[in-house]
Amino acid sequence: QVQLQESGPGLVKPSETLSLTCSVSGDSVSSSGLYWTWIRQPPGKGLEWLGHIFKSGGSTYNPSLKSRVTISLDTPKNQFSLKLSSVTAADTAMYYCARAPQVYCDITSCYIFDSWGQGTLVIVSS
Amino acid sequence: DIVLTQSPDSLAVSLGERATINCKSSQNVLYSSNNKNYLAWYQQKPGQPPKVLIYWASTRESGVPDRFSGSGSGTDFTLTISTLQAEDVAVYYCQQYFGTPLTFGGGTKVEIE
Numbered sequence: 050q051v052q053l054q055e056s057g058p059g060l061v062k063p064s065e066t067l068s069l070t071c072s073v074s075g076d077s078v079s080s081s082g083l084y085w086t087w088i089r090q091p092p093g094k095g096l097e098w099l100g101h102i103f104k105s106g107g108s109t110y111n112p113s114l115k116s117r118v119t120i121s122l123d124t125p126k127n128q129f130s131l132k133l134s135s136v137t138a139a140d141t142a143m144y145y146c147a148r149a150p151q152v153y154c155d156i157t158s159c160y161i162f163d164s165w166g167q168g169t170l171v172i173v174s175s
Numbered sequence: 176d177i178v179l180t181q182s183p184d185s186l187a188v189s190l191g192e193r194a195t196i197n198c199k200s201s202q203n204v205l206y207s208s209n210n211k212n213y214l215a216w217y218q219q220k221p222g223q224p225p226k227v228l229i230y231w232a233s234t235r236e237s238g239v240p241d242r243f244s245g246s247g248s249g250t251d252f253t254l255t256i257s258t259l260q261a262e263d264v265a266v267y268y269c270q271q272y273f274g275t276p277l278t279f280g281g282g283t284k285v286e287i288e
Contacts, residue, residue, distance in 0.1 A: 096268060098277040111276040145224050153230060156209050160272040165224035
C-alpha cells in the first residue's frame with residue numbers, strides 16, 4: 050500500500066522560499082500512469098491544487114501562483130519536492146502531497162487523488 | 176478557472192437520517208466523447224487528509240460504504256448520505272478534474288443534530 054510523507058521546515062520567513070519534500074513508499078515516482086501532486090489548505094479553509102508532475106518530469110502548475118511554484122522529482126530517493134518562492138502570510142497552510150493514478154481514467158487523463166500524506170503545516174512569519 | 180459552489184456551507188442531520196450536499200459548477204464538466212462527468216467527492220475528518228469517496232460523479236471508491244452516493248451531470252451534482260452515521264461527521268468537498276487548474280468546492284460541514 051502506498052504511503053506518502055511530507056517533510057520540511059514548519060516556519061518560513063516572508064519573501065523566502067518554502068521547500069517541502071514528499072517521500073513515497075509502496076510505489077515508485079518513476080512509474081507510468083501516476084501524477085504526483087501538491088495541494089494546500091489554509092487553516093480553516095478549503096483546498097487549493099498547486100500543481101503536479103509526471104514521471105517524465107513534465108509538470109503543470111496553478112496559474113494563480115504566478116510562476117512562484119516548482120515541483121520536481123528525485124527518482125533515486127523516490128521523492129518529489131515543492132518549492133514556493135517569495136512567500137507571504139497568505140501562503141500559511143497545511144501542505145499535502147498526493148497521488149493521482151491514471152488507472153481511474155479512460156480516453157483522457159484524469160486526476161483523482163487516491164492517496165494523501167498526513168500533511169505538514171507551514172507558517173510564514175518573521 | 177472552473178468554480179465549484181457547494182451548498183449548504185454546513186448542515187446538521189439526525190443519526191439515521193439523510194444528508195444531501197450540492198455542488199454547482201461554473202462550467203459543464205461532462206466530456207461528450209466518453210459521456211463522463213469529471214467530478215469527485217472527498218471526505219475530510221478533523222486532523223486528517225481528504226479521502227476520495229466518489230469519482231466520475233457517481234462511482235463509489237472501493238471500500239466506501241454504500242450509504243454514500245453521487246448523482247448529477249453537467250453542472251449540478253449531489254452527494255447523498257442515505258443514513259447518517261456518527262463517523263460521517265466531516266467536511267465534504269467536490270473537485271473537478273475536467274480542466275486545469277484543478278479546483279475544489281468550498282466544503283460542506285456535516286454535523287449530528
